[in-house]
Amino acid sequence: MDEIFNHYSFLWIALGLTIVTGLVLLTNKPKFRDYLAFGVIVAGLFVSWLVLHPHQTPVIGDAKAVQAMIGGGVPVLLEFQSPYCIDCTAERPIVDALENELGPKLHIIRINIQDQVGHELAPVYDFEYTPTYIFFDAQGNELWRTIGEIDPQKVRDSVNQ
Secondary structure, three states: OOOOOOOOHHHHHHHHHHHHHHHHHHHOOOOHHHHHHHHHHHHHHHHHHHHHOOOOOOEOOOHHHHHHHOOOOOOEEEEEEOOOOHHHHHHHHHHHHHHHHHHHHOEEEEEEOOOHHHHHHHHHHOOOOOOEEEEEOOOOOEEEEEEOOOOHHHHHHHHHO
């Protein structure tokens, strides 16, 4: 079933429905308001795509660079994410706020699991679901990991220990 439904499913379904709706509209002697309604639907889908399409978050593109940062004297929050993951998108503002708040006291590394670096690091850090957050202390020891929601207070407490 994963071969049929994947992170592109919304795009293909929306595109297919738009084409079908357009064909039905054209075969039924449309009036101006029909064209207008169809235009509003297409514009709404386009705006939805602009808002929901995958934005590349700041990532590091080299697996060795990621591993070198872990244990480099600064705590690291490693996030395995996908730009198509709904939970990842929902958690992004929280992680962005932590990044702004904690600045140089914490390195946040976002790994897109669909990129080469994600494929290389997946077996190294043994994760199954996105988003997965792994917190490493300044010496590179894994202190905790969580899947799905991240607790910002737990991150703050871990950084301040």
